[in-house]
Amino acid sequence: MTVADILMLFSVICIWSLLLVNVVLIVAGYLYYVQSEGEEIPEIDGEMPFVSIMVPAHNEGIVIVKTVESLLALDYPHDRYEIIVINDNSSDNSGVLLQHLQSKHPSRNLNIISTDSITGGKGKSNALNIGFAQSKGELIAIYDADNTPEKTALRYLVAEIMNDQTLGAVVGKFRTRNRDTNLLTRFINIETLSFQWMAQAGRWKLFKLCTIPGTNFIMRRHIVEHIGGWDVKAIAEDTEISFRIYMMGYRIKFQPKAVTWEQEPQTLKVWFKQRTRWAKGNIYVIVKNARLLFDPSAKNIRFDILYFLSIYFLLLTSLVMSDVLLILHALGYVRTTIAGFSLFLWMLAITMFIVGTYITLITEKGEMRLSNLWIIMLMYVSYCQMWMVVAAYGLYTYLKDLVFKREVKWYKTERY
Template identity: 75%
Template sequence: MAVANILMVICVVSIWSLLLVNVTLIIAGYLYYMRTERELPPSLPDEPPFVSVMVPAHNEGMVIVQTVEALLAFDYPADRYEIIVINDNSSDNSAELLARVKERNPGRNLIVINTDSVIGGKGKSNALNLGFAQSRGELIAIYDADNTPEKPALRYLVGELMADDKLGAVIGKFRTRNRDASWLTRFINIETLSYQWMAQAGRWKLFRLCTIPGTNFIMRRSIVESIGGWDTKALAEDTEISFRIYLMGYRIKFQPHAVTWEQEPQTLKVWFKQRTRWVKGNIYVIIKNLPLLFQWSARRISFDILYYVSIYFLLVLALVTSDSLLILHALGYVHTSIAGLSTFLWLLAIVLFVVGTFVTVTTEKGELTFSNLWLILLMYISYCQLWMLVAANGLYQYAKDAIFKRETKWYKTERF
């Protein structure tokens, strides 16, 4: 009983510590929302900088035309930005589709790089390095191949970055384009909204830190040159480059007015593979940057390192252990005197999760609905529990690759 009680207390303290951190981030994020809602990003300078917009794409024939057309429609001066699509060793009809788009838009700065299996097909980081080598922009913007950004998105990102020399990058907001396709995409829609106003806006408000989300962001060319490009071993190249920007003394700001719409996985199988890739990538970044916790020069980013360690290691372990103990207690195999208290705290945690998440989604028009409240509750007992399996699988896959020294493989998200 004593051992079970000790384990349960450790789990409860761990879970509630993280829960209170997230509640704090939600409050800070909501305060940031209240302020940004009343003001637009800074205007462009009189002479707008030249921007290279890069789009890595592998077998993206289903979505690439709509994406490029959306990029061509930016209200940024047409002669002050180029679009570089890296058609990375695709076996579908992407090359033909991109050639037609280029023919329909003569005179536009649209560059298509078609790679083969020799120089391409090695993941997003490698594709970005190939595109960067041919880019001319003072600023570099990145969009995924399934994105349809709104017309002012690039203008807002550039205006924000140019207004503050302390900023190394500015990230925008992403919304779920296929939100109503399935229960899964509705869960993902809530997840992305909650994440942006909690982990992004909250961290910016409190610590002046954000993490690049992989799409709809802009950064200074000088940064990419200084760090030698993207780390080709990193599956989560966005998180990895964020830490390197931090270490250079720059900040990364969240600008919610710059919006892009992206397609999310519509089946559980595709979602599980994509999220496992994210977990493996973030574990790589955590381990790579863990020594920074002991360096005074990196003290500003200690919160981010501890936050990721807590989410991917401590929280998963605490949830699995506490749930297992409660089940074993109910079956009579383990006896703990604080099972009742643990159950009460677990129910209270659910209430805080539902209320906190609902508050974050109300920042978007059309999301303040009673159905969303029930959807968040259902999300907790289904979608959130699946995340534990994803985290555990990602950790297992990462450990297996490390032990057997296997090359990390990039899983390309299937489109619909």
């Protein structure tokens, strides 16, 4: 067996191992969706807990009014929640728009905190820490500035966390508001439903694990106080804080009925910058928590650590290696006897990807369309391949920042 054969075999085993893990998560996630459809949201006993909703916003004038108005319209007792918008060193008209909203709703608990270049402008984690210092709620909810949550979203999140003391946080689901804008937003919509949320549902069903997204979630105040707030060095602050909640012995539950709608990138440039930030942020979290693999107290979260390590290191390496070897074999530069078998497995993997992705879409109303099959096929040969570039570039920029000891900069997603 040649060196090329050994490398190809290693790549195939790694890719298929992760593919099978993903299949198991999809099946478990699908079962959880079916189960949750038949379950009622628990009732909240006694007085509704007071909730602080925090919205970090930097130059969000295009979307902030719609977001705040949707939060004001939640079907939660108006005297039992406050909205804290952290207008974080904005240079647009966000401040004027927020002041107008405040004067328009004088009887509501709408608090606007404006920062400058000295106190703010340092990323989402810093903004959340500033908002938390002025919050009063026993529960803390977070929404991004481009969100329009459904009226029931907050009530569902509160009901779940108040009826289970083992839960440190409960996350809802976000949907793509601008999914029909262009081909890219349709790809993102499918990715969100099939990979982000189905994986969340599967991990909760199998391991009672779930990772906090950047928006539409609720957590207990005393947890934030105990861990000292958000890590200002983490640009994937949601994943980072999830691991610290795990280590306190709490669970994080996924409740798919609590839905918010958000705006996704509409151009490749904006998408690439956003996803590179996500990749670099998640790599920071992986490196920070890799030691927990050998910590007996972290045995319940080893799956998540291995899962993230495999995706950002093992899968990326295996995909790049196998693609390079197949190209070199076709050009005659290397000789591998299992290239034909690898090609067969590659085609089988594509088939499983298309079928599995389409099956996950049927859990959502309005997504059972035949046209989605063609979109998924096109997605595999284009969008999914771009993920490798994003992950590789995220790793490169992380290492570059580490070597040159550069301060991590936050990139705000452009709105439309």
